[in-house]
Amino acid sequence: MSQLAPSATVTPAATYPAIRHGASLLLAFRLENRPVLLIGGGVVASGRLFFLLESGAHVTIVAPLPLDPSIAYRLLSNPEQITHVPRDYQGRSDEIKVENFAMVLTAIDDVEMSREVCHMARERHVPVNVADVPPECDFYFGAQFRRGPLQVMISTQGMGPKIGAIIRDRLAEAIPDDIESAIEGVGELRKDLRKRAPGVGGELGKRRMEWMIKVCEAWPLEDMERFRDQDLRNRILDEGWEKGKVLSPEDVGAETIQERLARWGAGLGDTLRGASVGVVSGAALGAMATYLYLKHAR
């Protein structure tokens, strides 16, 4: 539709990463107090329900009794978040209309009904997921883990939920133990910064964002938990932000000897663990190599 102005400067291709199709758009959906329709009461529906409840959604479950025991349990322990309608969903003739929900999920064995629900939801632009039927899904769920404010999702484009779970477990191991404190600390610092420099977008928003990035670059992940201290935050904002500077952990003064030794202790433990894993694996490899060599030398 548009003509680029003749003077438009276009940077050479090499600067921009190539588009590789076939991805999903990964999103963190906010559902606090929003209504979600969940059709089905079995073990798959139970998994969906867990994540919906954690997101604060209000879930209407349409499914005849008996329910999966974990759904029955949630119904008793989180009654304010769940409305249970104990019958099968009736499709187009049902008085529960898909357009009254922010999202529709089905997890039932009735293929025809699932398809009808999918059509109804799409006509009304309501995002829909039909468990186990990829073409009838506007979105997939992935393997995931959570550490307080940190949430990580692993999606394999439906290539295999189990391999997603295996990768999830590896990634969970790679996250520092005190990550929640680090994220909290940065969150507090950002909140204080916004109080000093309020407003949305524009030059100030840009300057605020750039300063936060520089702070995060100057501070190792393992040190960021220190931002939870109000005095430290004030100092970083007074002597840093206000003066157009970024203070490093060195600038604000090292930790006390006690704190430092505590951190060393942890670091030393990791190092020894890493080194001993190295030594043990090395020994095992050596033994296997010798065994194979002898076996084939015979």
Add this chain to the structure above:
Amino acid sequence: MSQLAPSATVTPAATYPAIRHGASLLLAFRLENRPVLLIGGGVVASGRLFFLLESGAHVTIVAPLPLDPSIAYRLLSNPEQITHVPRDYQGRSDEIKVENFAMVLTAIDDVEMSREVCHMARERHVPVNVADVPPECDFYFGAQFRRGPLQVMISTQGMGPKIGAIIRDRLAEAIPDDIESAIEGVGELRKDLRKRAPGVGGELGKRRMEWMIKVCEAWPLEDMERFRDQDLRNRILDEGWEKGKVLSPEDVGAETIQERLARWGAGLGDTLRGASVGVVSGAALGAMATYLYLKHAR
């Protein structure tokens, strides 16, 4: 609304993880050929555009010239996926209506217009994201990385995009190099299995899912790339699935000595690297401890 049947068995609370509110619902949205409205033509809009293009969406960008150079570049290199309307968006009076899109994103400095777009989208149940204004977002973007079919998103509940990026980089390092081949292999095996045992849900669907899980448990992540071999897949399905068994890597025959040595070489390298990191850090810690000790002993 419902009464649980008196006989309903409810497993004790300890069995089920507690609900911790405050999470987002993490989703992988599928946008292949679906229309998305992107209002804004700056650097933030450019970031959004990249992920939308990778997801196969058709993007209508409403933004006056000049555009961010990378958007201008995409317009020239992916014209079939982008329609550019070179003017400001007009809100309710605009002939481009939010209800014609699967998703609406704004990335402009005009706070009033952003709010109007948010209201319009919510009235029509179209998911909306207003950059930098969390209360006007139905969903957030997170830090992310991609390795072929594998996509990983890191969300920090808006606590800080930069710390999300730092965690992203740590996680990316924890993923095996050949992960794409492993996921592809599992995907091929699943596809072949579905050909032999077609249909959705029910007993067969459950049996199929359980068998795939057992296969993934029996095979180390690093060996799964072998599933890309059609002969191996046939054997695993003939001698495994058809007979209600799961073949392990040992069952299908070890790799050749060459293959094994190649894998050992890689493993040995990692071990030595790990061990030397351990030794070097240990030495550094020792030196620092000695220094501190001498300093304070004075």
